[in-house]
Amino acid sequence: MNNKWLEKNTFHYSEFMDLNLLVEKKRDRKIKISLCLPTLNEEKTIAKEIIIIKSELMTRYPLLDEIVVIDSGSTDNTKKIVRAYDIEFYDADDILPNLEKFKGKGENLWKALYITKGDIIVYLDADIKNIHHRFVYALVGPLLLYDNVKYCKAFYDRPIAIGKGRMRPTGGGRVTELVIRPLFSLFFPELTQIIQPLSGEYAGCRELLESIPFPIGYGVETSMILDIYGEWGLDAIAQVDLEKRVHRNQDTKALGKMSFAILKTFLNRIEKLGILDIKKDTFNEMIQYYLVKDEYHPDTYKIDGLERPPIIEIPEYRKKFNIK
Amino acid sequence: MENYLEKLPSFVDEIKSIKETIITNIVLIGQIPSPTFKEKRRAQFFMERLAECQIDECTTDGYRNPIGIIRGTSGAKPPIFVVTHLDTFFTQDTDHNYVVKEDSITGPGITDNSVGLGVLISLPEIFQKLNLRFESDIVLAGVIQSIGKGNLRGIRHLLKTWSTPIRGAVCIEGAELGRINYYSDGMIRSEVECNIPTVNGWEPKFKPNAILVLNEVINRILRLRLPQRPRARVIFGKIKGGFSHGIIAYDAKLGFEIQSDSDKMVKEIYSDIKDIIAGVSHEYEVELKLKTISSLYASKLRYNHPLVKSAGEVMKELDLKPVSEPCESELSIFLFRKIPAVTLGITKGENYHQQDNRMEIEPMFKGIAQIIGVIMAIDSGVCDEQ
Structure with a gap:
């Protein structure tokens, strides 16, 4: 395997700091760009994300045409805060209400395709503590400046906030290094060049995103990469170094559940591709144990591995976007 | 600039209409750690932001204080300084990521002095929004090495090397709204x-x-x-x-x-x-x-100095109750050099000098209108006949 893609399609955010150029390119191509923030109880971080991005990339430089928040049923002040800053807020359940309802990040991202009008859609996690507008413009930059690039992922050094105002300088990415990278190395060595395949920040062209299925939950990033790679090739993907990202730390049990969902998505994909023949159906429950007063108690968490079909197959979507 | 007092209440809503820009500036500059003697990155951001607003001049003085100049219409009137300090009490490795809610911003140094800095670098856009032009040049200065061992070196150097007379000055502090300092012990x-x-x-x-x-x-x-x-x-x-x-x-x-x-x-x-x-x-x-x-050195303006009186009128027009105490900050250096100056606060806050320092967003718009009112007062000549 050579590292040609890594050299050619890897960028640093500073390469896209000329925002006037990006706005000009966007105007030349007569396209719209949307930002979607999927949320679930993000009252601590959502206001800052909205304010900074709206101020810098809508008011100061008209790079973005809209920001939408799609929520999975927050019980904190997320909705109130979003509305206070004049941003469109949607409860995921209210979008395409005739379809069966599911809860999960992938569900929100999929439904964002129906709600937004952009030709490029940027997805950002809403828990970024050190949000900066580079998180958006650097993901959009390669799509605007390079014709071959249709999908761009972020990677970064990920310090973790460990409370009392202290930071641990490196960390995070445990699921990437312990689950995804070994799997990619086994089955798709070319994809190991993607430094952080599970990063929650990426941008893609609508033509691409509307044509791929979306797992409801955590598997969405893995499936996106595999599907885009399979259909359009690695050259359609780029990655950009956003340097530092500060986020909440998750405990090992939570990462275990995440890994379960990712493995399920991955196995599903390689089976479809005919790479592996799994003779028996896999189970849908992640089982973890807790020690309570010298006794081990199982804690089961159901992950069905459901997927939404490519949204272009949904009649309501075809009607809204006038697709014959 | 006549009748500037009457305009002030209407300014508050207009300033509020660009609140995202102001809050963004406060957060982006405040999240850059800037302990005394290590203000370089914050100074750089200060300059970049002013350059983005395409103000007339953007430079640093010989001591690396970042400065922006908005040219006045007169060409003959001395400049008006608007100044705030760039350094904070917090160390480089403190988590400076702020939490923004619908009515507040929380984080280390938010009132001392991220809000002051954020407002200062927003002033060119605020002037534009309010369609304001001044006779005097407006010099926006973020001064380094102010607090603690910094011993106000930045402002001392800036004023010592400034070659022309200065018409008057407003020093900005984040909190507390209502303060008016015109003497230093x-x-x-x-x-x-x-x-x-x-x-x-x-x-x-x-x-x-x-x-x-x-x-x-x-x-x-x-x-x-x-x-x-x-x-x-x-x-x-x-x-x-x-x-x-x-x-x-x-x-x-x-x-x-x-x-x-x-x-x-x-x-x-x-x-x-x-x-x-x-x-x-x-x-x-x-x-x-x-x-x-x-x-x-101890220095003061008289209580009945026209600048103090005008600042009091501005505050009254905005329903703010003036509170005066001595203030040992940039103000001292202006007064020591016989330059009329006052220090004003922008908003209300709590947990001062702590990690969870909090500022209120809503009162800030009045605080900014008050600063603009005092700049307009100086531009109308209240400091000229002393």
């Missing part, structure tokens, strides 16, 4: 350090304890009879020392400030403290080092 800021030398091998059981030695220094200073007139006080602001609970302290350090509206009184108290320290050092047979890290 004379001040000496010092540190006294006690170090007990260690010996090789077994330590004597009853050697002097550095913490107790400084405790004795404090007690003797407290016994000084300070006059009520001229007003004077000694503030013990910092203390640290020792190693572990069960080990006699080898070292300890005490930071204090002498303040008075009389420079002579400050010097006399300093001399008394110097004697106390020499006495304790002699009696306890320990070395005590007294170091002065900063000093200021």
Whole structure:
């Protein structure tokens, strides 16, 4: 395997700091760009994300045409805060209400395709503590400046906030290094060049995103990469170094559940591709144990591995976007 | 600029209409760590932001204070300075990521002085929004090395090397809205350090304890009879020392400030403290080092100075109740150089100088309108005939 893609399609955010150029390119191509923030109880971080991005990339430089928040049923002040800053807020359940309802990040991202009008859609996690507008413009930059690039992922050094105002300088990415990278190395060595395949920040062209299925939950990033790679090739993907990202730390049990969902998505994909023949159906429950007063108690968490079909197959979507 | 007072209430809503821009500036500049002597990155952002607003001149002075100049219409009137400090009390490795809610911003240094800086770099856009032009040049300066050991070096240098007269100045502090400072006390800021030398091998059981030695220094200073007139006080602001609970302290350090509206009184108290320290050092047979890290002369504007009166009228127009206290900051240096100046606060806050320092968003818009009102007052000539 050579590292040609890594050299050619890897960028640093500073390469896209000329925002006037990006706005000009966007105007030349007569396209719209949307930002979607999927949320679930993000009252601590959502206001800052909205304010900074709206101020810098809508008011100061008209790079973005809209920001939408799609929520999975927050019980904190997320909705109130979003509305206070004049941003469109949607409860995921209210979008395409005739379809069966599911809860999960992938569900929100999929439904964002129906709600937004952009030709490029940027997805950002809403828990970024050190949000900066580079998180958006650097993901959009390669799509605007390079014709071959249709999908761009972020990677970064990920310090973790460990409370009392202290930071641990490196960390995070445990699921990437312990689950995804070994799997990619086994089955798709070319994809190991993607430094952080599970990063929650990426941008893609609508033509691409509307044509791929979306797992409801955590598997969405893995499936996106595999599907885009399979259909359009690695050259359609780029990655950009956003340097530092500060986020909440998750405990090992939570990462275990995440890994379960990712493995399920991955196995599903390689089976479809005919790479592996799994003779028996896999189970849908992640089982973890807790020690309570010298006794081990199982804690089961159901992950069905459901997927939404490519949204272009949904009649309501075809009607809204006038697709014959 | 006539009738500027009447316009002020309407300014508040117009300023509020660009609240995202102002809050973004506060957050982006405040999240850059900027302890005294390490303000370079914050200064760089200050310059970049002003350059993005395409103001007429954007530069640094010889001491690396970042400065932006908005050219006035007159060409002949001296400039008006709007100044705030770039440095904070928080260290480089403190988590500076702020939490923004619908009505507040929380994080280290938000009121001292991220909000001041964020508002300062937003002023070109606010002036544009309000369609304001001034006769004087407006000099927007973020000054470095202000607090603690910085000893106001940035502002001292800026004013010392500024070649033309200055019409007047507004110094901005994040909190508290309603403050109007127009006089500064004379001040000496010092540190006294006690170090007990260690010996090789077994330590004597009853050697002097550095913490107790400084405790004795404090007690003797407290016994000084300070006059009520001229007003004077000694503030013990910092203390640290020792190693572990069960080990006699080898070292300890005490930071204090002498303040008075009389420079002579400050010097006399300093001399008394110097004697106390020499006495304790002699009696306890320990070395005590007294170091002065900063000093200021007392300076003031008259209460009925037109700038103070105008600032009071501006505040009244905005339903703000003025509160005045002495202020030992950039203001002192302007007043010392006979440049009329006031310090104003922008908003309300809580948990000052703590990690969870919080500012309220809503009162800030009045705070900004007040600053603009005072700039307009200076531009209308209130400082000219003194």
